[in-house]
Amino acid sequence: xxxxxxxxxxxxxxxxxxxxxxxxxxxxxxxxxxxxxxxxxxxxxxxxxxxxxxxxxxxxxxxxxxxxxxxxxxxxxxxxxxxxxxxxxxxxxxxxxxxxxxxxxxxxxxxxxxxxxxxxxxxxxxxxxxxxxxxxxxxxxxxxxxxxxxxxxxxxxxxxxxxxxxxxxxxxxxxxxxxxxxxxxxxxxxxxxxxxxxxxxxxxxxxxxxxxxxxxxxxxxxxxxxxxxxxxxxxxxxxxxxxxxxxxxxxxxxxxxxxxxxxxxxxxxxxxxxxxxxxxxxxxxxxxxxxxxxxxxxxxxxxxxxxxxxxxxxxxxxxx
Numbered sequence: 480x481x482x483x484x485x486x487x488x489x490x491x492x493x494x495x496x497x498x499x500x501x502x503x504x505x506x507x508x509x510x511x512x513x514x515x516x517x518x519x520x521x522x523x524x525x526x527x528x529x530x531x532x533x534x535x536x537x538x539x540x541x542x543x544x545x546x547x548x549x550x551x552x553x554x555x556x557x558x559x560x561x562x563x564x565x566x567x568x569x570x571x572x573x574x575x576x577x578x579x580x581x582x583x584x585x586x587x588x589x590x591x592x593x594x595x596x597x598x599x600x601x602x603x604x605x606x607x608x609x610x611x612x613x614x615x616x617x618x619x620x621x622x623x624x625x626x627x628x629x630x631x632x633x634x635x636x637x638x639x640x641x642x643x644x645x646x647x648x649x650x651x652x653x654x655x656x657x658x659x660x661x662x663x664x665x666x667x668x669x670x671x672x673x674x675x676x677x678x679x680x681x682x683x684x685x686x687x688x689x690x691x692x693x694x695x696x697x698x699x700x701x702x703x704x705x706x707x708x709x710x711x712x713x714x715x716x717x718x719x720x721x722x723x724x725x726x727x728x729x730x731x732x733x734x735x736x737x738x739x740x741x742x743x744x745x746x747x748x749x750x751x752x753x754x755x756x757x758x759x760x761x762x763x764x765x766x767x768x769x770x771x772x773x774x775x776x777x778x779x780x781x782x783x784x785x786x787x788x789x790x791x792x793x794x795x796x797x798x799x
Contacts, residue, residue: 505539511551511563512542514624516654518673519564525765531752538745548628556585561741566628567732567780568708574783579634589786591735593779595771598712598730600670601691612696619647621656621668629671639702653678661685673768675718683720694727732780746788
């Protein structure tokens with residue numbers, strides 16, 4: 480009898496051992512995206528909805544909208560977000576206490592992978608008389624939402640050119656800026672995102688738009704020398720309706736980052752899931768911008784320490 484009880488007890492224990500994980504609550508992982516109309520939010524949504532990501536046993540990825548790059552950096556550093564998209568240059572500036580009006584060092588953020596190159600874009604109306612960035616003096620300009628990478632980089636660039644305090648600044652998201660531009664409430668609006676941007680496409684439907692050559696102003700002012708993480712980038716002719724010439728600009732790299740205490744296994748498994756033929760095809764189906772993602776480009780633009788889970792993955796792929 481005792482032997483039977485012992486066997487039954489063992490069977491019950493074994494059954495529970497297999498049953499508990501099926502009912503165990505998944506750990507909620509907050510993925511910092513961005514404002515409506517921006518590519519940051521598309522990144523978060525695309526990864527959140529991908530079937531193999533949703534099927535992970537231990538984790539539940541939840542996309543969370545935000546103002547953008549700087550808000551994500553700060554929340555990732557504090558642990559209020561676990562994973563998110565931030566511009567590589569701002570991870571660098573934050574880690575070194577070099578952010579504008581913010582001497583704090585954000586040292587608990589680790590790079591995971593390159594996503595895409597994000598170029599600056601300055602949208603104007605043809606016939607406006609605005610020929611260069613310096614012509615924005617006295618004009619009403621949408622500069623991106625407060626707390627976003629677009630806002631921070633507009634302050635960086637316009638401040639470097641000496642016109643930050645000479646323009647009528649309007650802090651707003653891309654979609655709101657495009658609408659205000661169409662209603663003649665703005666003379667120009669600035670974006671720092673992948674192209675083609677849905678907001679610019681929207682503006683071009685009802686306005687005869689043009690783009691400003693930003694690289695010429697950057698080159699002439701020594702911007703590239705002072706901020707070497709920016710690189711030159713051309714927005715091809717035909718990207719937007721009515722813009723029939725190539726437009727030189729500059730870009731930073733949008734990268735995926737994580738808090739340093741996020742599980743190595745989670746980061747490794749996300750990369751191993753996304754960087755398959757099927758995973759990359761899914762990303763591309765969400766936005767053509769993600770065509771820039773590949774094993775070969777996996778660590779492009781990263782100039783700060785990487786997460787151990789990412790290091791393991793990229794070493795296995797022969798990239799590190």
